[in-house]
Amino acid sequence: MERRNFIKGSAVLGMTLVGNTTLIGASGMYANKDEREIYRIITASGVNVGTLPVMRAFAGDQNDYVSPYLLFDEFGPVEVDQGTDGFKVEAHPHAGVTPTTYFVSGTGHHKDSLDYDFQIGKGDFMMFSSGKGAIHMEQSGKLMKEEGGVVHGFQIWLNTPKKYKWDAPSTVVHRTKHMDKIEGDGYEIQVVLGELGDACSNVELLSSAFYYHVKLDKDKRLDIPTDPNHNAFIYAVDASLELADTRQLRSHQLALYQRGKSVIRLYAKEASEFLVLGGQPLNETVVSYGPFVMNTKEEINRCIHNYNSGAMGDPMTVN
Numbered sequence: 001m002e003r004r005n006f007i008k009g010s011a012v013l014g015m016t017l018v019g020n021t022t023l024i025g026a027s028g029m030y031a032n033k034d035e036r037e038i039y040r041i042i043t044a045s046g047v048n049v050g051t052l053p054v055m056r057a058f059a060g061d062q063n064d065y066v067s068p069y070l071l072f073d074e075f076g077p078v079e080v081d082q083g084t085d086g087f088k089v090e091a092h093p094h095a096g097v098t099p100t101t102y103f104v105s106g107t108g109h110h111k112d113s114l115d116y117d118f119q120i121g122k123g124d125f126m127m128f129s130s131g132k133g134a135i136h137m138e139q140s141g142k143l144m145k146e147e148g149g150v151v152h153g154f155q156i157w158l159n160t161p162k163k164y165k166w167d168a169p170s171t172v173v174h175r176t177k178h179m180d181k182i183e184g185d186g187y188e189i190q191v192v193l194g195e196l197g198d199a200c201s202n203v204e205l206l207s208s209a210f211y212y213h214v215k216l217d218k219d220k221r222l223d224i225p226t227d228p229n230h231n232a233f234i235y236a237v238d239a240s241l242e243l244a245d246t247r248q249l250r251s252h253q254l255a256l257y258q259r260g261k262s263v264i265r266l267y268a269k270e271a272s273e274f275l276v277l278g279g280q281p282l283n284e285t286v287v288s289y290g291p292f293v294m295n296t297k298e299e300i301n302r303c304i305h306n307y308n309s310g311a312m313g314d315p316m317t318v319n
Helices: 141-147 297-308
Strands: 021-023 030-032 038-043 045-049 052-059 069-080 088-094 097-105 107-112 117-121 125-129 134-139 149-159 170-174 181-184 187-193 209-216 221-224 231-238 240-242 248-250 253-257 264-268 272-279 287-289 292-294
Touching (some): 069 097, 069 272, 107 141, 107 149, 117 141, 231 248, 231 264, 240 272, 248 253, 292 297
Antiparallel strands (some): 021 030, 097 149, 125 170, 209 272
């Protein structure tokens, strides 16, 4: 069998100072010829996934600006009372896509048709690479029922490149020790995927992508370099940020950047927490049907047939 050529890095440029600047905005930030321009700002909308309330920033749209990502959900913060069942997303299939789950607080329980059954918690990053098809179930789980607490995190889908869509599915959990953290004057960056300066994540990918969890103190500025050929976007978790051309980004909003330039420039008007993501656009046709993401309608029909015939597993044994 041919070995997969995994990609760890995001081809991020070195963290360097930039020149040729012009003072703009109340923040005291400087405009720069290398600064990325904003395409648009979107406000996430509230939806329910099973019994779990989420804020959805995009789902299959904006592909020209978010590829290789496909869907972005923030789940919680949800208070789970001690002794209660909390939330549950019943067993459901996926194919051709990699749902990732990242917990910033609380714990969760994952079970799938690949015989994985485990708890994941704060700082953990799980990749459910569905390939040709598999079934999984998600719930707050035993630990939250015993202890209660706040569940908060993100489920964000990575599209699987065409040549890997029919590979065997797999599930991998990465702990915090697999991801470098950058700490500076007034900021903290967890490198969940890709690399930034000398910091990197050891999570293996099928295409180049980056994923940073950033905390920035009030009245602090931060420049984040990116590959100008890659997509990039920011999701404000709990934030009040000033971006390019003095545009404002607030909690539960998403800023999509245009390609062609490198630097993402940020100023925190208040203490802010946000995610910065992006990567190499796949530039492949996307045809989706619910949890199935392929390149042709014929492939979607094949996925539906495989699920109905039991080739992806039995949802009754996963629940």
